[in-house]
Amino acid sequence: MVERKESWTSLASLLGTLAFCQTFLRMVLPPELRHVSLKFLTRAFRCFSSYCYFDIAEMEGVKTNELYNAVHLYLSSFASTSASASRLSLTRARNSSVTTFGLSSNDSIADVFDGVTVQWEHAVTQRQSQPSPWRPLPDEKRSFKLRIRKRDKDLILNSYLDYIMERLIYTNSRSSESHGRPWEAVPFKHPSTFDTLAMDPEKKRDIMEDLRDFAAGQAFYQRTGRAWKRGYLLYGPPGTGKSSMIAAMANFLGYDIYDLELTEVPSNSELRKLLMKTSSKSIIVIEDIDCSVNLSNRSKAPKAPALQSYSADPDAPDAASGGKNWNNTMTLSGLLNFTDGLWSCCGSERIFVFTTNHIDKLDPALLRSGRMDMHICMSYCSYPALQILLHNYLGSEGKDLSEAAASELREAVEKAKMTPADISEVLIKKRRNREKAVSELLEVMKARAEGKEEYGGLRDKCESNGVEEEEQEKRALESPKEVSDRENDSCQKVEDQEEKKAN
Numbered sequence: 001m002v003e004r005k006e007s008w009t010s011l012a013s014l015l016g017t018l019a020f021c022q023t024f025l026r027m028v029l030p031p032e033l034r035h036v037s038l039k040f041l042t043r044a045f046r047c048f049s050s051y052c053y054f055d056i057a058e059m060e061g062v063k064t065n066e067l068y069n070a071v072h073l074y075l076s077s078f079a080s081t082s083a084s085a086s087r088l089s090l091t092r093a094r095n096s097s098v099t100t101f102g103l104s105s106n107d108s109i110a111d112v113f114d115g116v117t118v119q120w121e122h123a124v125t126q127r128q129s130q131p132s133p134w135r136p137l138p139d140e141k142r143s144f145k146l147r148i149r150k151r152d153k154d155l156i157l158n159s160y161l162d163y164i165m166e167r168l169i170y171t172n173s174r175s176s177e178s179h180g181r182p183w184e185a186v187p188f189k190h191p192s193t194f195d196t197l198a199m200d201p202e203k204k205r206d207i208m209e210d211l212r213d214f215a216a217g218q219a220f221y222q223r224t225g226r227a228w229k230r231g232y233l234l235y236g237p238p239g240t241g242k243s244s245m246i247a248a249m250a251n252f253l254g255y256d257i258y259d260l261e262l263t264e265v266p267s268n269s270e271l272r273k274l275l276m277k278t279s280s281k282s283i284i285v286i287e288d289i290d291c292s293v294n295l296s297n298r299s300k301a302p303k304a305p306a307l308q309s310y311s312a313d314p315d316a317p318d319a320a321s322g323g324k325n326w327n328n329t330m331t332l333s334g335l336l337n338f339t340d341g342l343w344s345c346c347g348s349e350r351i352f353v354f355t356t357n358h359i360d361k362l363d364p365a366l367l368r369s370g371r372m373d374m375h376i377c378m379s380y381c382s383y384p385a386l387q388i389l390l391h392n393y394l395g396s397e398g399k400d401l402s403e404a405a406a407s408e409l410r411e412a413v414e415k416a417k418m419t420p421a422d423i424s425e426v427l428i429k430k431r432r433n434r435e436k437a438v439s440e441l442l443e444v445m446k447a448r449a450e451g452k453e454e455y456g457g458l459r460d461k462c463e464s465n466g467v468e469e470e471e472q473e474k475r476a477l478e479s480p481k482e483v484s485d486r487e488n489d490s491c492q493k494v495e496d497q498e499e500k501k502a503n
């Protein structure tokens with residue numbers, strides 16, 4: 001108690017001395033020396049202080065500092081419940097029910113990590129000059145100042161910052177764009193990993209090796225003059241694990257995910273801007289690429305109208321483009337440039353992943369060799385994949401099953417053509433009783449194989465889309481005419497079936 005009292009007394013006297021020195025210097029020194037001597041005094045004070053300080057600026061030159069964004073997001077996640085924050089900024093998009101909290105300029109907030117208290121301050125000042133006329137920086141200069149005790153430096157600089165920098169998932173929307181933020185982020189917590197992913201183990205190993213080679217391949221990409229990026233096309237029926245595979249990839253590599261919503265991108269130039277705002281070590285995802293937007297073939301892409309008819313107002317109707325403003329269009333060629341063109345290399349170490357349920361509906365330009373480095377078919381559950389699901393849900397890989405039961409399961413799963421999602425549904429319901437779960441699964445699989453099970457809608461959908469892998473790859477090499485002939489044929493078949501039903 002006495003000791004604490006003494007240390008408060010000495011701190012008070014130190015502060016008193018500093019204040020006295022400041023006043024004295026102001027009175028005695030000429031103005032040009034005042035600034036230098038005050039700076040010196042502050043430094044001297046910091047030497048004796050038990051605290052140290054770190055600045056985390058929003059921009060590093062013209063590049064965004066990812067740590068700043070991570071801190072911003074992290075603080076906003078608990079700012080509203082913190083007793084130490086006195087002033088918070090609030091943001092909310094017009095059609096959104098989510099309010100985002102932020103630290104107001106020059107306000108501070110305390111946080112506790114592993115029993116250690118740290119202090120954050122958000123410093124905002126006006127920018128005095130623009131370093132580059134080509135890429136203007138925000139008018140405000142923003143940074144977070146972190147104050148910690150010197151003795152906690154190791155813990156904070158290692159574990160705490162890692163904790164803050166946990167993976168994020170970003171998405172784009174027009175409302176966030178209008179607030180000057182092309183991407184909105186939330187922490188990414190999907191638990192899917194390659195261990196929990198049910199698929200053929202050899203195929204899984206190949207994908208993991210490919211990802212590992214990619215992440216460690218900086219020197220290779222440099223030497224061969226290739227942009228350090230890789231593309232994966234995941235295709236297959238719904239519920240076969242395409243989205244789970246993306247999450248597993250992100251967790252495996254420790255990358256962020258940018259989930260690109262194409263329907264929210266008004267034009268090719270906006271798409272390019274979004275690309276420029278993605279960070280390295282990230283996975284850029286376009287889910288359901290066949291139904292996101294009506295991507296026309298490059299030859300059919302809308303042409304720019306004559307220069308004189310181009311309106312400076314992006315919302316004005318344009319006669320030359322039939323009332324549509326050409327600037328307001330996203331085309332297939334824009335998307336191909338996004339993944340493949342010169343702009344695709346404005347960052348590095350990035351993975352593009354497209355998913356589709358209908359590979360046969362994709363434009364051949366998207367499938368041509370070299371465009372997407374790997375085409376991965378996610379298909380119905382095989383026996384090795386079923387073993388992984390049994391392990392996930394029941395804690396066994398079927399190894400404790402009798403040989404007869406195992407071979408019954410093997411036969412049933414090959415015949416049933418059920419997706420891992422369908423099988424997971426059965427297992428999750430009965431997971432408390434392993435025997436019951438296995439026997440119910442067998443029953444469902446047999447019923448499915450005989451076409452008795454009530455999965456009508458989904459099954460029809462799977463069967464019509466679940467083309468065999470070889471056949472899908474063959475289709476990838478078809479010319480546009482062959483694709484359209486085949487599609488006309490299948491449309492004709494559906495029409496014939498419907499006519500039959502009606503009669």
Ligand SMILES: Nc1ncnc2c1ncn2[C@@H]1O[C@H](COP(=O)(O)OP(=O)(O)OP(=O)(O)O)[C@@H](O)[C@H]1O
Nearest residue numbers: 196197198237238239240241242243244420421424
């Ligand atoms: N291969 C798999 N391994 C493990 N779980 C799976 C797998 N496939 C599906 N699941 C389970 O089914 C759920 C749905 O899977 P997911 O969303 O990954 O399928 P998808 O192929 O992306 O479907 P869609 O085409 O409809 O987007 C997952 O949350 C997971 O629980």
Ligand SMILES: [Mg+2]
Nearest residue numbers: 242243244287
């Ligand atoms: Mg999906």
